Amino acid sequence: MDVGRLSPDDAAALHAILQALEPSLTAKQRGGTAALLTWEELYEPLSPPQRAFLDAFRALKAASLGATAHFFGEPSAPPDLVPVGPQEIVKEGVAKPLDPQYLPREALSAYQRMMDAMEADLGTRLRVESGYRSPAYQLYLFLFYLPKHGDSITETNRFVALPGHSEHGYPPRQAVDFINEAGINGEDHPEEFEALPEYRWLEEHAARFGFALSYPRGNPHGTAFEPWHWHFEGEKE
Numbered sequence: 001m002d003v004g005r006l007s008p009d010d011a012a013a014l015h016a017i018l019q020a021l022e023p024s025l026t027a028k029q030r031g032g033t034a035a036l037l038t039w040e041e042l043y044e045p046l047s048p049p050q051r052a053f054l055d056a057f058r059a060l061k062a063a064s065l066g067a068t069a070h071f072f073g074e075p076s077a078p079p080d081l082v083p084v085g086p087q088e089i090v091k092e093g094v095a096k097p098l099d100p101q102y103l104p105r106e107a108l109s110a111y112q113r114m115m116d117a118m119e120a121d122l123g124t125r126l127r128v129e130s131g132y133r134s135p136a137y138q139l140y141l142f143l144f145y146l147p148k149h150g151d152s153i154t155e156t157n158r159f160v161a162l163p164g165h166s167e168h169g170y171p172p173r174q175a176v177d178f179i180n181e182a183g184i185n186g187e188d189h190p191e192e193f194e195a196l197p198e199y200r201w202l203e204e205h206a207a208r209f210g211f212a213l214s215y216p217r218g219n220p221h222g223t224a225f226e227p228w229h230w231h232f233e234g235e236k237e
């Protein structure tokens with residue numbers, strides 16, 4: 001597989017796979033369980049050659065792309081994942097529900113206490129736009145975003161981790177992507193999230209609750225600056 005740019009044949013195979021996956025992924029997303037997608041569920045709608053194509057992606061390591069993203073591995077049984085609970089943002093006066101999210105119990109409890117403190121200071125709380133993501137869902141996201149990054153695996157990897165390389169799929173270092181009450185998540189313009197009072201509050205206080213910024217500007221991992229992406233390291237007394 002050419003990691004700089006998929007060959008036309010591979011790009012066509014990817015397109016067919018995304019089409020084949022669309023019905024089941026849409027159903028899981030509607031049902032609020034896409035983040036918990038299993039390998040069996042991901043592979044089920046695919047032909048044997050398509051499954052082999054996915055296997056090739058599962059075998060890819062960031063190191064072989066010249067990136068230094070850490071390989072966490074794929075913990076098999078997700079431990080004590082609990083739903084974050086109903087969440088919504090309000091855009092132009094209209095409330096919009098967020099997709100259901102899941103976090104390990106301890107991370108969820110620390111997040112809630114951190115938000116209680118933020119609300120006491122700023123009168124607002126950040127929502128969890130993305131918490132736990134299974135390795136299978138992580139691979140689906142990688143494939144979904146690949147055509148949007150010129151079919152380049154190397155370039156996509158700067159923005160979406162390969163399965164096994166994401167803190168979202170590694171509960172001992174559980175990642176949380178935040179979005180504010182007004183729906184600002186910095187996805188298109190990281191500076192918008194960086195400029196929020198909520199972000200400055202996190203910089204000052206998150207460590208107290210066991211959270212740390214994973215990808216600061218100019219990080220050594222070759223990962224883009226992600227001011228919304230924090231991970232839970234466990235609380236220090």
Ligand SMILES: [Zn+2]
Binds near residue numbers: 130168175176229
């Ligand atoms: Zn993230």
